[in-house]
Amino acid sequence: MAGIAAGSSVWVRGGPKEEVFSPAVVQSYERGKGYTVRSQSGERLVRPADVSLANDVASAADSCALIHINEATILHNLRARYEDQSIYSYVGAILIAVNPFQSLPIYGAPLMEEYAGKPLGAAEPHVYALAEEAYRSFVRTKGSQSLVVSGESGSGKTETNKHLMAYLAWRSKSESVGGDLAERILMANPLLEAFGNAKTSRNNNSSRFGKFVKVGLSERGSVLGATTKQYLLEKSRVPYQAPGERNYHIFYAAVAAAAHPDLACLGLDAGPSGFHYLNQSGTLEAPGWDDGAAFEVVRAALASVGAEPQTVREVFRVIAGLLHLGNVRFEGDEAASVEPATSASLDKAAELLGLPRLGSLLLARTLVTRGETTRVELTPERAALARDALAKATYARLFERTIGWINRATRAEGGEAAPPAFIGLLDVYGFEAFETNAFEQLCINFANEKLQQFFLRFVFKAEEELYAAEGVRRPDVEYQDNSRCIALIEQSPSGLLRLLDETCKRPNATDKSFCEAAAATHASNDFFVEPRLAGRRDLRSDEGFCVRHFAGDVVYTGRGFVEKNNDTLHADFTELLAASGVGLVKDLFDVGAASGRKGQSFNSVSRRFINDLNELVADLNATTAHFIRCVKPNTRLAASEFVPSLVLPQLRCSGTVDAVSLMAHGFPTRIPFKAIHERYAEQMPPFLRDLEPPHFCEALALALDIPAEAFRIGRTRLFFRAGAGQVLEELAERD
Ligand code: ATP
C-alpha cells in the first residue's frame, strides 16, 4: 500500500526481543523501494507489506471502534489495556480475555449488579457482560444460547467458565425460588477438576477433557437443570506423565489423606513418591493446588451430588487400587511373571479392586479360535501394557460415572429429558502444535477446525444481521472456509480418521500401515503434506504426516495411533471387572461386559469423537452464539507480563484476526454517532455542532470529502471502509 502520507504514525513489523511490531513515523515513500520510516532505532527502509497505520488513541474498549484495525493495532490495544489491568476488551461482539495471572477485584455480586439488565457495551467489557447478553437474549427470544470459550492451555477458559456459571446462577436466582439447584451446578466444578484436571508443563490446573454444560432455563429465565457432556478425557495420563507434569489431582488428594479413617486400609501411607503412577515425572506437587484440602472437598462434593457414603468410600478404594496396580512390575524373557518384590502390590490391587484373578489375567490372554479356547502367555512388555490398559479403562469409566452423578444431581426436575431451551457453556482445549504431535493432538485440532468453521459461519451471519439492523447494504464478501481440511480428516471413507478405523479393524494393524494408507490416499491433497516437505527430514512418510490446519501446519507422528484409537478392552478384562467383588467396580463395567463378549467388536475412539463433535456443532447451530477468546500473555504464568510474540499467534489461531479481516471486506470500523459527536463537535462551526449526532456525522463525512462508497450511515453508528476514517484523525491533529 503506497497510500500512507509522510508524518503518519505506523506499526512496522519486527522489533527487539519479543516485540512483533514497533512504532515508527513515515518519512517518505519511493515506488519500488518502500517506506522510509523513523523509529527509536533510527531511519530505515521497509516494505509496504510490513507497515500498518497506527491509531492516535491510546486504547479502546472495542477494537472495532479504532479507525485503523489490523493485527498490530489490535495487539497494541490489548496490551495497553492489559497494562492498565483491563483484561477484557471486545472485537465487535467477541470478548477477548487476557489472563491476569493474579486475582483482581473485578468479580462478585456487587459487580454482577452493574451488568444485570444492560446491553453489551453499556459498561466496561467483562465476562459478566457476555453472560448477561446471553441471558437477556434468551429471555427476549426464548431461543437457546451458547457461550463458546476457547484459547490455548492456561489461557483461562475454565476460570472464565466458572465466572460465566456464577453469573448465570446469580442472575437466574433472582428469578427463581430454587437457588439450591444453581448451587449444586456450581458444586460440580471441584469434582470435575479433581478427576479431570492435572498439572501440566503449561498449566498447574489443566483440564484434560473438554466439556459442554447445558443450563436449562424456564421461559422466565430461572434455572431448571443442567447437563454436562465430556469429550475425550486424556486417559494416557493415568499410567504415564511427562517430566514436570502430574497425574490427575484426585490421586494425590487420596494419598495426602492416607491417615483419614475412611482410607485406613488402603495402604497409601507411602506418600506419592511410593507409587510408580505418581513418581515417574519427578513432580509431586502442583503450585496453587492443596492436595490435603482436596480430599474433604471431593468427599463433600460427591455427597452433594448424591453419592452414598459407601460409594464415596469405594471411589477412594478404586483410586488406591489403581495406584497399587501401577506398582506391579513384570520380568522374564518370553512369558512374563510378576517381579517378586512387587507381588504385594499385586495382592493389594487385587484386594482393593475386588479382582481375585487379576494376577493370572495380567500374564496371559484367552483366545477363542474356531470354538477352541487357548491360553496365550504375554511377554513382560505386553503384560505391562495390559496393566496400564486396565488402569486407563477403569479410570475413564470412573470419570464418566462421576459426570453421571453430577448429571443426576442437576437434572431438570420432573423430567429426564434436557429442557428444550438452554444456555450452553463450552470449555474445550485449544489448537495444539508441539514438537511431537500424536493422536490426541489430531483429535483436538480437528475439534478446533470444526469450531473455527462454526465461528466463521456465525460471525459471517452476525455481520449480515448487523448490517441489516443498521439499515446498511452489505458488500458481497467471500471468506476462506476450512471445510476442505475438515473433509481431509473426517470425510467418509477416506478421511484420515476413517482410514485409521479401517486400519484398526484389520488383524495386525500397525501405525506404519496407517501412515502408508494416508500417504497413498491423500498424496495430491493440498491440506496433506509429507513430513519431509514440512521441514521434518527425520520423519518418513510411513512414520507421520503433516496437516495444513487453519491455524498452521502440524506434523503428526504416527506412533501410537492404532493403539490409542482402539477403545476395546479385552473381553477377559471386562468379564473379570464385571464380576468384581467391589460394588462400584462391578457397576462401572456391567454394561461393557455384555457387549465385550459378543465378537469383541472394535470400539473406535475417533468415531465416537467425530459423532460427539457433530452433535455438539448441531447443538451450537441451534443457538445464538457468543464468543470468548482467552489469551495467555506469557508462559511463566506471571502477573502483568505481556509478550506480544506469544499473543499474536493466539489471536490468529482463535480466528479473531480472520473475523476482523472478514469484517474488513466490508466496513470494519464502526463508531457510534455519539462518540464521534463528543470527540469532534468542539472543532466544528456552531451550525454543524448543534445537529443531532447522526446528522452531524453525515454532514461531517460529506464536509470532509470522504468518498461516498467509503462510509455508510447506520441507525446508531457510522461505518467506514478500512482506513477511511483516517480523515477524522487528521481533523483532530489540526487542533
Ligand atoms: P487448560 O486448557 O489447560 O485447561 P485453561 O484455559 O482452562 O487451561 P485455566 O485453568 O482457566 O486455563 O487458567 C489457568 C490459570 O490462570 C488459573 O489457574 C488461574 O491461576 C489463572 N487465571 C485464569 N483466569 C483468571 C482470572 N480471570 N483471574 C485470575 N486468574 C486467572
Ligand code: MG
Ligand atoms: Mg481448563
